[in-house]
Amino acid sequence: MKLRRREFLRHAALAGAGAMFPAFESGCLHPRPEARLLPSLVPLPEPFQIPLPIPPVLKPVRSDAGADSYEVTIRQATARILAGIDTTIWGYDGIFPGPTIEARTGRRVCLLLRNALPVPIVNHLHGGHTAPESDGYPTDLILPAGGFPSHMHDPLARLADAERTYTYENDQRAATLWYHDHRMDFTGPQVWRGLAGFYILRDEEDDGLPLPRRDREIPLLICDRSFDTDGSFRYPALDRSLRGTPGVDARYMGGVLGDVVLVNGAPWPKLEVASAKYRLRILNASNARRYDLALRISSRAVLPFVQIGSDGGLLAQPLTHHTIRISPAERFDVIVDFSQLPLGSKVTLVNQAADGPAGRIMRFDVTRGERDESRIPETLSSFAAVRPEDAVITRVFDFSYSRADHGWRINGKPYDPERMDARPKLNTTEIWRLQTDFNHPLHLHLVHFQVLGHSGRPGPFDAGWKDTIDLGPGQTANILARFAGHRGRYVFHCHNLEHEDMSMMANFEVV
Ligand SMILES: [Cu+2]
Numbered sequence: 001m002k003l004r005r006r007e008f009l010r011h012a013a014l015a016g017a018g019a020m021f022p023a024f025e026s027g028c029l030h031p032r033p034e035a036r037l038l039p040s041l042v043p044l045p046e047p048f049q050i051p052l053p054i055p056p057v058l059k060p061v062r063s064d065a066g067a068d069s070y071e072v073t074i075r076q077a078t079a080r081i082l083a084g085i086d087t088t089i090w091g092y093d094g095i096f097p098g099p100t101i102e103a104r105t106g107r108r109v110c111l112l113l114r115n116a117l118p119v120p121i122v123n124h125l126h127g128g129h130t131a132p133e134s135d136g137y138p139t140d141l142i143l144p145a146g147g148f149p150s151h152m153h154d155p156l157a158r159l160a161d162a163e164r165t166y167t168y169e170n171d172q173r174a175a176t177l178w179y180h181d182h183r184m185d186f187t188g189p190q191v192w193r194g195l196a197g198f199y200i201l202r203d204e205e206d207d208g209l210p211l212p213r214r215d216r217e218i219p220l221l222i223c224d225r226s227f228d229t230d231g232s233f234r235y236p237a238l239d240r241s242l243r244g245t246p247g248v249d250a251r252y253m254g255g256v257l258g259d260v261v262l263v264n265g266a267p268w269p270k271l272e273v274a275s276a277k278y279r280l281r282i283l284n285a286s287n288a289r290r291y292d293l294a295l296r297i298s299s300r301a302v303l304p305f306v307q308i309g310s311d312g313g314l315l316a317q318p319l320t321h322h323t324i325r326i327s328p329a330e331r332f333d334v335i336v337d338f339s340q341l342p343l344g345s346k347v348t349l350v351n352q353a354a355d356g357p358a359g360r361i362m363r364f365d366v367t368r369g370e371r372d373e374s375r376i377p378e379t380l381s382s383f384a385a386v387r388p389e390d391a392v393i394t395r396v397f398d399f400s401y402s403r404a405d406h407g408w409r410i411n412g413k414p415y416d417p418e419r420m421d422a423r424p425k426l427n428t429t430e431i432w433r434l435q436t437d438f439n440h441p442l443h444l445h446l447v448h449f450q451v452l453g454h455s456g457r458p459g460p461f462d463a464g465w466k467d468t469i470d471l472g473p474g475q476t477a478n479i480l481a482r483f484a485g486h487r488g489r490y491v492f493h494c495h496n497l498e499h500e501d502m503s504m505m506a507n508f509e510v511v
Contacts, residue, residue, distance in 0.1 A: 020227050033401045033438055035255030035496070037358075038234055040227040045082055047268030048348075048363040053460060055197060055219070055264060058099035067108035070101065072193065072483035075116040080321075081265060082098040085231040089194035090117055090370040096265050096322060097221045097285070098179070098197025102170060103263055105203035109168040115142040119242045120150075121190065124182035125168055125199055126329060127311055127448070127467045128174055132488030133158060134166040138184035138505070139417050148243075152184060156489065168199075171485065173383070173465075174206035175313035176219070176281040176331045184417070185246035188256065188287050188497035189237045192225065196285045205381060206314060212279045212335065212374040218271070220325075223285040224258035224358055246496060250406070254438075255288025255498045261351070263362045270363040276372035277337045279308075284326040290439065290470065291325040291361070292352035295336060302348055306376055309333030310379075312448035312465025314381035325461055327441035327470035329495040332461075335376050341366050383465075386480050388452055390429040394478075395422055399471075399504060400437040408494065408504035415493070415505035422508040424483040436471040440499065443468040445490040446510070449481040468495055483510045 036185035060068040077094030081087045092098030092113075102110050104268035115121050120143050125134030133140075139157035141148075142164045150159075181187055198219050211217075228234040235256060236249035248256065260267050283289060295303040307319040311331050324332050338347065347360040402409045413419070424430050431452070434442050444467060451462035455475045462469065462477075469477055 014294060024503065033254045034497075035257050036252050037257045037259060038226045038236060038252065040259050041229045042082065042085060042227045042231065043143075043236060043462040044357055045267050047360055048270040050266045050269045051272040052218075052269040053264045053266050055095070055097045055100045055221070055408060058101050067110055068103070069110040069112070071112045071114070072099070073114040073116050074121055079265065081262070081267065082227060082231065085227070086121035087227070087231045087233065089233070090190065091188060091194045092179075092197055096194030096196075098195070098388050100198040100219065101179070101199060103168065103170050103199060103201045105170050105172065105174060105201060107170055109170060111166045111168065112163060113142060113166065114163045115144055118144055119186070119190070120144065120148055120183055121195070122184075123166055123179055124178050124445070125166070125177055126443070127177040127331075127444060128168055129172040129485055130168060131486050132490060135170065135490060136166070136182045137489060138182050138187070138491060141183065142473050170201055173202070173313035174201050174203040175311065175315055176282055176283065176309065176333055177201055178221070178285065178331070180285070182424070185501050186242050188248070188501045189235050189242055191285070191497055192233055192235050192256070192287055194233075196221065196223075198281070198283065200281070209377055210373070210375050211308065212372075213279045216274075216276060216374070217279040217281070219264070219281045219283070220362075221264050221283050221285050222261065222291065223287075224261050224289045226258040226260065239345065241496050246501060253406070253498055253502055257289050257358070257495045259357045261358055261361050268360060268362060270365055272367040273364050273378065274368050274370035274372070275339045275341060275343065275366050276373050277335055277339065277376075280334050280336055282324075282326065282332045284328050284330055286328050288328060289358070290325060290353055292328045293326060293361070294322065294350050294352055295364075296348045296350050297341065297345065303336060303338070303341075305332070305334040305336060307332055307334050307463070308376065308380055310464035311467045315464040316381055316383070317379060319463055320377050321460070325353075325470065327439070327468065327495070328497070329441055329443055329468040330461075330470065338364065338366050339372060343367065343369060352375065353471060386429055386482050388431065388480055391431040391480060392425070392428045394431040394433060396433045396435070397506070398435050399440045399442065408499040408502050409506060410506045413506070417507070420489075420509050421506040423511050424508060426487055426510050427482075429480060429482045432481065434469065434471060435476040436473065438473050439471070439496070440504070441468050441470045441495040442492070443495045444481065444492040446486065447481040447483060449479040451481050452478040486510060
């Protein structure tokens with residue numbers, strides 16, 4: 001039997017785990033399908049001491065009538081995340097999060113990325129309606145200068161030497177998008193080291209609403225990390241150089257959880273706010289952690305979130321939540337109204353899904369009164385919904401763990417760039433039925449979809465246009481997507497990055 005490359009690596013990885021943990025081979029110690037906490041090896045800082053940083057907005061190197069051009073170098077750098085400790089990061093322009101790209105619907109962005117890391121990188125604009133050659137297919141590597149001994153086998157891979165220009169047409173609605181690394185087999189460790197940032201797309205419809213703006217519009221990139229004794233981000237990679245064997249210590253193949261929550265790269269920061277409404281663009285950029293967000297005023301009272309947007313832009317109408325469950329890669333665009341609180345109030349953004357350090361996220365301190373003319377309109381957006389009766393086919397995808405070979409699978413199969421798993425026709429609508437064994441945040445490239453049903457009824461966090469849907473153990477969702485705009489090969493996958501790296505990914509080709 002020919003052992004495919006993937007399977008070979010899987011066996012190699014597990015053999016490594018077995019060597020480390022002798023009981024593993026005898027069947028006493030199994031790889032764990034649950035995400036697992038990797039504790040920091042340095043003392044954790046006090047929360048709510050550091051002001052919330054806001055990532056800088058990237059400046060174009062050129063702008064002409066229809067396009068803005070940007071140049072970014074991805075490189076290693078040192079960040080001061082914990083007091084008195086240097087942390088080595090990998091960053092877009094050497095910062096974490098990367099600089100925010102501000103884009104406008106209908107106006108092209110050309111992003112030249114240079115790779116100054118010792119490993120290949122891939123850039124994916126998450127939520128982008130992007131042509132295949134710029135989408136960041138996992139084998140479309142930007143190699144380090146001087147080349148790299150490739151371990152992949154994909155005859156269709158588009159390899160670039162040291163740099164590549166990605167073109168984003170922005171022919172889609174305003175939305176909070178984000179960019180991040182998508183290198184095959186290594187996305188988890190590379191994002192963990194810092195390769196992620198915001199891409200905020202605006203349009204006239206969004207600009208025309210009387211929502212809070214400027215310094216009352218705040219992007220919040222939330223992620224968990226752990227720190228090693230030398231201050232670096234701790235991660236259980238089998239090969240810390242990320243140049244050889246992929247995969248993690250088998251105990252962490254269910255996902256890596258950190259014990260420090262960073263918002264825009266700062267641990268448990270605080271933000272001084274006016275007694276006014278704020279627009280928060282919340283992104284969960286964690287590898288594997290879900291958050292149940294709540295804004296706690298006291299031990300018993302919470303401030304509601306008014307959701308105005310989802311992954312794919314504005315909702316039709318605002319939606320009030322007392323808690324928001326956000327899985328990796330999802331975005332929630334919310335309005336929070338601090339105006340009814342007395343000056344001096346402290347509002348803590350907590351994570352009700354965790355105890356201990358990961359149970360809190362950041363704090364808002366109401367320190368000043370200011371005029372606030374913003375409001376939340378009853379109608380936010382009018383968009384043409386896709387209709388279920390337009391669907392030409394229903395496809396079923398099962399996302400589950402294989403105990404037989406200790407890997408994450410879609411319809412029983414590991415990711416293989418050479419296998420096509422679905423061929424939707426251009427300009428047609430399909431229903432995909434997604435079913436899961438454990439928690440999986442599932443993401444499709446290219447499209448935004450509507451959630452028709454989530455284990456029998458609409459989920460509370462599925463409103464609007466989604467590109468990632470969070471499914472719990474044993475759940476099923478029907479999603480409706482229209483495949484338009486581009487022909488070509490794309491991936492869909494679990495956005496728990498350890499699941500993704502360990503094969504829970506598949507291909508579709510729009511034909
Ligand atoms: Cu998963």
